[in-house]
Amino acid sequence: MKFFKHILYIITVSLQLTSCISHKDTLYLEKNKDKVADIEINADAYKPYRLQVDDILSIDIRSNNAKDVEIFSKKKDVSGNNIINQDQLYFDGYQVDGFGNIRIPVLGSVNVQGQTVEEVSKLLEKKLLEEYFTPNSNLFVIVKLAGIRYTINGEVGSTGTKTVFQDKLNVLEAIANSGDINLTGNKKEVVVMRKIPTGYQSETLDLTDANVINSQFFYLKPHDYIYVKPLKQKTTGFGLNGIQTVTTVLSVFGVLTTTYLLIKSL
Structure with missing residues (x-):
């Protein structure tokens, strides 16, 4: 019986050491939080995105003469307002083709690859004034990226491809938009994969460390892929918290006790 107690003690300690998730591992930006004011933000994260x-671009061309811009106008709903949603932008937005061009009425193909939306706006305004409008038209062009589209997979509440209509999006916002990381998700190993002209780059982020805001992958770019790795507790099947660990220990204890009694009765 004494030997049996020793075995049970070893199993209990082993389960406690390998199963419970530390509280600090469930918190965002906990490590180095007292040094946040001293963390130097990565300037690359704030550089304008290059197409x-x-x-897909949303382009709004305006003039003091509504008829002059009708050819550039998108479909309107019955109330006369421009339809702004993901589906409409996919079909009616200006997509950058494989050669880096977009096709604009009157202007034809315009190369925009590698340019910022501000640069494209100025380029289109210049070309339109040269070829279609007059200086008295009070022309101005608004160019925006048609949302930040990203894909998220792994241990989050809602996986899939999502589009957020804003100019900046960091990885914490993207995760929150996807239902947060599950209890079985590893906040210390969140992989961000990024498409670049020559292929792909990736980096593994530790979201429990405040220094993560200095990573060039902290702010997402269109077409980024996020993967939240599972904790080892999910694959081992042990409890994720104290209650689950106790339940597991009691279950093991019950099995061992039953086995011991059966053997003893033989």
Whole structure:
């Protein structure tokens, strides 16, 4: 019986050491939080995004004469307002083709690859004034990226491809938009994969460390892929918290006790 107690003690300690998730591992930006004021933000994260193949642009051309811009206008709903949603932008937005061009009425193909939306706006305004409008038209062009589209997979509440209509999006916002990381998700190993002109780059982020805001992958770019790895507790099947661990220990204890009694009765 004494030997049996020793075995049970070893199993209990082993389960406690390998199963419970530390509280600090469930918190965002906990490590180095007292040094946040001293963390130097990565300047690359704030550089304007440069357009790539497959990006979709929303282009709004305005003038003091409504008839002059009708050819550039998108479909309108019955109330006369421009329809702004993901489906409409996919079909009616200006997609950057494999050669880095978009096709604009009157202007034809315009190369925009590698340019910022501000640069494209100025380029289109210049070309339209040269070829279609007059200086008295009070022309101005608004160019925006048609949302930040990203894909998220792994241990989050809602996986899939999502589009957020804003100019900046960091990985914490993207995760929150996807239902947060599950209890079985590893906040210390969140992989962000990024498409670049020559292929792909990736980096593994530790979201429990405040220094993560200094990563060039902290702010997402269109077409980024996020993968939240599972904790080892999910694959081992042990409890994820104290209650689950106790339940597991009691179950093991019950099995061992039953086995011991059966053997003893033989």
